[in-house]
Amino acid sequence: MKDFVFVFRQAGSEQSNLSAEEIVTINKKWNDWIGGIAAQGKLKNYGAHLQPAGKVLKPGGIITDGPFVEIRERLGGFIVVTADTLDEATTLAHGCPALEADGSVEIRPIFA
Template sequence: MKDFVFVFRQASYDQGNTSADEIEAVNKKWNDWIGGIAAQGRLKNHGARLEAAGKVLKPGGLVTDGPFVEIRERLGGFIVVSADNLEEATTMAHGCPALDADGSVEIRPIWNMSH
């Protein structure tokens, strides 16, 4: 088995216009999808949901506010899973709730430093 990170990118949106019921329904989709991966024993790290605000450090020590809300999509979070290969990991990513909101899932093998 090899470890892969699923990086979730989602369309930027104003959460202030989202009802509590809509938020609850989306959270349930995420919990069900991640729970299905965990039930298979494939969830290595539950990862984290990222807040929209942050800072960006650039070469030369330049620090800017970011990520910027005017971008079309933002990094929403990540999880780490185990799979036999990239194709299997990609299949596991199907059904991700980010896809329902015009988002995407980036599937990347994790570099094994011991090799």
């Protein structure tokens, strides 16, 4: 088995205008999806959900506000899964709630 990281990229728009009920619904989708991976014994590390604010340090000591401000999507978080192949890991990524909100899942092998 190999380890893979799922990097969740989300549309750059903030979700601050969501109602409490919408937030509960979205969180349930994420918990159900990740729980399904865990139920298969494939969840290696729950990872983290990242705050949208931050800083970016560039060569020459240049610091900008906010991560990746030059692109229209933001890094939303990550988890680590275990699978035999990249194809199997990609199959596990199907159903990710980020995909329903114009987001994406980047699937990357982790060096052993």
